[in-house]
Amino acid sequence: PTKEGIIVPVFEERLRQMGQWLDVNGEGIYATKPWSHQNDTINSDVWYTSRRSNNGTVIGVYAILLNWPESSSLVLGSPIPSTNTEITMLGYPTPFSYTPLPNSGLQINIPPISINKLPCNWAWVFKLSNVKN
Numbered sequence: 001p002t003k004e005g006i007i008v009p010v011f012e013e014r015l016r017q018m019g020q021w022l023d024v025n026g027e028g029i030y031a032t033k034p035w036s037h038q039n040d041t042i043n044s045d046v047w048y049t050s051r052r053s054n055n056g057t058v059i060g061v062y063a064i065l066l067n068w069p070e071s072s073s074l075v076l077g078s079p080i081p082s083t084n085t086e087i088t089m090l091g092y093p094t095p096f097s098y099t100p101l102p103n104s105g106l107q108i109n110i111p112p113i114s115i116n117k118l119p120c121n122w123a124w125v126f127k128l129s130n131v132k133n
Contacts, residue, residue, distance in 0.1 A: 021120050024091040027051075028062030028125040035061050035078075036133060042077030042105065062090075063126040068118075069110060074126075077105040084130040091119025096126070 001007050007015070022029065032049035035058070040046035045066040050058050061079060079085075087096045087108055099107045108126065118124070 017122070021122055024119045025064075025123070025125040027090055028064060028127065032062060037078035040076055040078050042075055046074075046076060048078065058131075059129070061128040061131055063128060065124045065126065068124065072110050072112070074108040074110060075101070075105065076108065077101075078133075079106055079128050080104055080132040081106045081128075082130050082132045086129045088127045088129075089119065090125045090127060092117075 028049055032051050035048040035050035037048050040048070040063070047064045047066070049062045049064070051060045051062070053059050063076060063079070065074065081098065081100050085098070085106075087098050088094075089096065092113075094111075096111075097109045099109065101107060
């Protein structure tokens with residue numbers, strides 16, 4: 001704000017956009033902690049947070065994607081899926097299927113999603129439940 005307490009319109013717009021993004025993706029930000037991998041080992045546009053139970057067990061890993069994939073898949077090298085792993089995108093109603101990679105990681109299969117069906121415009125958060133690591 002200026003010394004008069006006024007927020008310049010362009011900065012007001014950015015603050016409102018951040019609020020809109022947090023309305024959708026706040027679960028992956030608020031009350032989370034860094035995961036064992038801060039940044040993905042394959043995809044440098046992916047950053048991780050995690051939510052833990054009261055006893056410290058990881059109950060969810062959040063992959064924050066800064067650029068939408070150009071293909072119909074997103075490859076992540078850090079998470080190791082279990083047989084019970086479930087992947088969702090915050091703000092999107094349908095879970096995503098995935099394929100485990102041979103050594104470590106997984107490939108998220110992204111169906112065609114029209115731009116007006118994406119939950120936000122600037123960054124997307126995938127929630128990975130029940131990963132091994």
